[in-house]
Amino acid sequence: MTTVAGTGSRGPSGTAYPHIVEQLRTDRGTLGGYVSDASIFRRIPEAVFEPRSLDEVRDALALARERGWPVTVRGGGTSVAGNAIGEGLVIDTSRHFNQVLAIDAEARTARVQPGVLCDALRAAAAPHGLTYGPDPSTHSRCTVGGMIANNACGSHSLAWGTAAANVVELTVLRADGALVTLGKGGTSDPDLDAELLRLRDDNLALLRTGLSRFPRQVSGYGLHHLLPEHGFDTAKAFAGSEGTLGIIVEAVVRLVPVPGAKALAVLAFPEVFDAAAAAPLSRRPGVTTSEGMGGDLLDTLRTSQGPAAGDLLPGGAGDPRPAGGWLYCETTGETAEEARARAEELRAEFSSHPEHRTVDAVVVDDPDEMRQLWRIREAAAGLVTRLPDGGAAWPSWEDSAVPPERLADYLRDLYRLLDEHGLRGIPFGHFGEGCVHIRISFDLGSDAGLRTFRSFMEEAAETVARHGGSLSGEHGDGRARSELLPRMYSPAMLRAFAHVKSIFDPSGTLNPGVLVDPDPVDRGIRPAPGQRHREFVPLHALSRDRGSVVDAVNRCVGVGLCRSDDGAMCPSFQITRDEVHSTRGRARILSELFRGELYPEGTGSEEVKDALDLCLSCRACASECPVNVDMATYKAEFLHQHHKTRRRPMAHYSMGWLPLTSRLLHAVPGAARLVNAALAIKPVEKAVLKLGGVDPSRSMVRFSRRSFQSRAKSTGRQRSERPSRGRVVLWPDSFTNHLDSDIAAAAHAVLSALGYEVVVPGGFVCCGLTWHSTGQLTMAQRVIGRTLGVLEHHLDGTTPVVVLEPSCAAMLADEAPELLPADPRTARLAAQVVTLGDVVAQHTDDPDWPFAELEIPALSQVHCHERSRRGHGGTEAVLARLGVAEAQVETGCCGLAGNWGFEPGHADLSRELGERELLPRIRELDGAAAVLADGYSCRTQIREGLAGSEHEGRQGLHLAQLLRRALRT
Known part of the structure; x- marks a missing residue:
């Protein structure tokens, strides 16, 4: 056994490093969570470790x-090439080893731990007027260590x-445990320097002619950085090595000044090839991006997010001159006028260009409009995993790049190749640098499809x-393309790659199967034949996924937006990390x-x-995930199966x-x-909670003295003195x-005051929500079916059914048609x-x-189901008309989430979410x-969260x- 001086100790059993053994995560739940990254590949690790130092x-x-x-070593796990998975020990730096250690504003550098998020570094640099330049679309959840390892770039x-161009210095653990510092001029280890110099000097002509022919040639190792004219920069040469040479434990990276002002020109072209041909011409001082997208992306966006999505794009669907491709050209300047000019x-030049003329264009400098346009581009990595017809598309031929002036011809050849194999894909990427991202409609679930x-x-x-x-034009070769390197590089170059691997990692311990001695490109594919061994028939129709729960789960390609702190997804991850x-x-x-x-017992x-x-069933993923993964539904289906044979x-x-x-x-x-009187007695309340299997730290619900149906029945139908606007059904x-x-x-009084005839259905009507969220799906179907019978004479397709509880509205509008798809009454x-x-x-x-202006401020806790499924626009308009200055809670779910809390x-955890x-x-x-909270759970969380404090009297309305x-x- 090799030991490292000054660390570790052998325990009583003879096992070294018992403190590490205790922290290893080897349970099957953890191993299942780490089998893949954002790639198509699957490897089951032996253990996962989350270091702090x-x-x-x-x-x-x-x-x-x-x-x-x-x-x-793994950061955010957003690798599309399969370079963040392995069959041994996976070291995840993102959870704890993730600090910005220092910002040197004068030197314009930052010293960071490898697990720091890209956006966290940018936020730390912002007060100094600086930022970190590389910004892939996953910037909200990818780590700087991972970006350096895979040489990520961004728009x-x-x-x-x-990322390599922005590395100043790296501190790296070699496979034998030796710590070495890498930088310009060499390393902290003279013996290592000598070996690297010998490698360089033996291959001078090869490195000069075979590498760095254009900016996005990042396949293989960046050995050209060792050349004398590049200052023998060992840190930059290490960047892009994909965890195969050493483990980054600290990095010093370059920061750049934030531009004084920005504007965005979005240029629409007839075809994606036209956008690709125009892109090299957009490369000029003051233009910081030249991002391209194919026309099918807009169709996919609207399939995912609704028909209005992407309306800001010029030349969109319905335009008299529809576009087939776009370029996003961001410009900068000292002033807003300079940036916009x-x-x-660009808009003027390409609107009349003799060879590369646009069909439409838009220029914006409003930050909100720019952000909305950029969201379309940044969502592409997830969106294009689903084609407009709902079919799946997969990464692997993901990051290819050519010299920018060759991009249009390369794209045409790529499309011809797709056609020859009966495949489809939607391109997007960094067209100004010749880099193309594309997800392709591979059939990975059959042997014939794998051959194709x-x-x-x-x-x-x-x-x-x-x-x-x-x-690869960024993100590395990984398991997706390493086997194909001989198609690109000479045997001599491959020998040089193998040599540098042997210098740093002679035992082959670090990320084997990548770059040197590569795995086959079709080995260990996740959605391959055999994935459906234990598929069950869901009760939901899963109409977007052809009725297949496996297809539904396979929506997740792993882009990892659920690991971001932006938005409402995913609440439990945002707390536990x-x-x-x-x-x-x-x-x-x-x-x-x-x-x-991994789980041979199946749903058991x-x-x-x-x-x-810990899934709250908040449904944030159903709307915020780029491919609309709906974990609440999958959880309900699993619980239904799990408890078929279990209490x-x-x-x-x-x-x-x-x-x-x-x-x-x-x-x-x-x-x-x-009952309320009895529950007011604390020992009784606690006993009832215990008998009901409810967390004893919660308070028991209280019941209204009479049901609303009873009150409505005793008062009869109220008719307004105003002219009738027709009938509405007020859902009880x-x-x-x-x-x-x-x-x-x-609500009854409000609707009556507006002139509506308000009808309140009698009898037991229920949307089935609580049965659904607990996985009692058969009962949910029965309840919904019975409710449809009670409401039959109201189901004319036009009479408004006003639902006051947002989760019930979502259940009736979205889940009921999926649970009872054969019953036309649900639609x-x-x-x-x-x-x-x-x-x-x-x-x-x-x-x-009929309402007076209130002229008050209000904080709205928008219910998570309203946020994800129904929208809050109507309420926003009403509050504005009332003179209510509304601010909204941005983090989504209140944390109670119905029965979950x-x-x-x-x-x-529920209380932490509320806090x-x-x-x-x-x-x-x-x-x-005022505090506005339409959801019963939200009001309960507010009441309990403020209990016993000076704010106890404040209630959600x-x-x-x-x-x-x-x-x-």
Whole structure:
């Protein structure tokens, strides 16, 4: 065994590094979460380790040597080439080893740990007027260490170059545990310097002529940086080595000044080839990006996000001169006028160019509009994994690059090659630098499809080499393309690559199978034949995925937006920072479930259940994930299968059946009052919580004295004195019917004041939400079916059905048609579902608007299901008309998430989620401000979160309550 001086110790059992062994994650849940990255490849690791320090990395490396494990280092896991997975020890630096150690504003450098996020570094540099130049589309979740290892670039490489170009110094652990510093002029190890100099001097002509022929030639190792004319820069030569030469434990990187002002010219061309041909002409001072996209991307965007998506793009669908390709050209200047003038110059030049004329163009300098346009481009990496017809598309021929002036011809040849193999793909990428990203419709689930895949990859490698290009223009070769390097490089160059690998890692410990002695391009593919071994028939129609739960899970290609702090996805990951608790991690585990190897017990697996346990079913992923992974639905399907032969937890009965028990309680006169009185006695409340399997730190629900249906029935139909606007059905959901009936009464008064005839259905009507969220899908179907029968005479496809609880609205509009696809009544009901805000917003211009202006500020906790499925626009319009200055909680789910926050083991995380933003912002409000929360869970979280504090009296209000307050008497 090799030991490292000054670290580690042998325990009583004789095992070295017991402190590392204790921290190793070897449970099957973790291993399933780490089987893949953003690539098509699959490797099951022996263990995962999340270090906090250099010493822990060194000790983990020594332990791996002792056990004969290969070692793979992983950052954000956004690698599209399969270079962040391995069959030995995976060292994940992103969770703990992720600090910005120093910013030197004068030298314009930053010293960082490898797991620091790109955006975190940029945020730390921003106060100094600086930024980190490389910015791949995954900048919100990729790590700087991973960017250096894979030589990532991003859209601004036209101005600031690749990650290698921005490296100043690296501190690296070699495979034998030796620590070495790399930089310009050599390393801290004279023996290493001598070996690298000998390698360089033996291959001077080869390195000068075979490497760095154009900026995006990043395949293989960057040995040209060792040349004398490049200053023998060992740090830059190490960049792009994909974890095969050493482990980065610290990096000093270059920072660049933030431009004084920016503008964006989006140029629309007839075809993507025209955009590609024009791109080299856009390379000029003051132009920092020249990003290209193909026309099919807009169709895919609208399939994913709705028909209005991408409307800002010039030459879009419906335009008299529709575009087939776009260039995003960002311009900079000392002033806004200078930046805009440069963008206008591009628009004018290409609008009349004799060879490369646009069909349309737009110039924007408003930051919000620029951000919206850039989101389209940045979403491409995920969007293009689904073609416009819903078919899957996969990475692997992902990052090819050619000299920019050859790009249009290369793209034409690439399209011909796709046609010859019966494949499709949507290109996008860094056209100004000749780099193309494309996801291709490979059939990876059949043997014939895999043969086509290999054939295409081999011919594509020949094609790009024929154009003088590179297999990889960023992100590395990985397992996707390393085997194809002989198609691009000479035997002599490959020998040089093997030599540098032997210098740094003679034992082949680090990331084997990549670059040197490569794995076959078709080995260990994740969605390959055999993935469906344990597929089950879902109860949801899964209409977007051909009824296949495997196809649904395979939506996740791993771009990792769920690991970002931007937006509402994924709440549990944002607290725990655990890959298993990300949407991607759960999707990987479900994929392994269907394969049947890691979890041979199938849906009976406790590890799979535990991985899904912290999914709040907030549905943020259903809208924010670029490919609309819907983990809430997959979780419900799994729970349904899991509990077919296993006893359910008591909370599934106490919370899942709450709508029915509440109705039975209100069927007995006075029973609700007696129950509330009993629950007011603390020992009784705690006993009931315990019997119900609910977390004892929670408080028990309280019931309205009468149900809203009962109140509505006793008062009869209210007719407004105003002219009738027609009839609306006010849906008596279980929460506002039995728990918060004052809200339903307020909504009734508001709708009546607007002139509507308000109808309240009688009998037991329920959307089935609580049964759905607990995986009791058969019962959910029965409840929805019964409800449809009660509502039959209201289901005319036009009468508005006003649903006050956002989660119930989403359930009726989105889930019911999927659970009962053969029943046409579900589609009619879905078409009729509206929110109160949507109804009232139709009348904001009425001269006889019945509400007084409130002129108050308000903080809105937009319910996660409303945010993800229904939208908040109607409520926004109503609040603006009321004179309410609305601010919104940006982090999404309140943290209670219906039954989830009440279940044992969830309370602490639920409270942490509430403390992210919601509760602190409420505590900062002045007394006049309102807190708006249409969701029952959100109001409960607010009430419990403020209990016992000076803010205890502040309650969350439903929009109906605010509107009733504003009604003119």
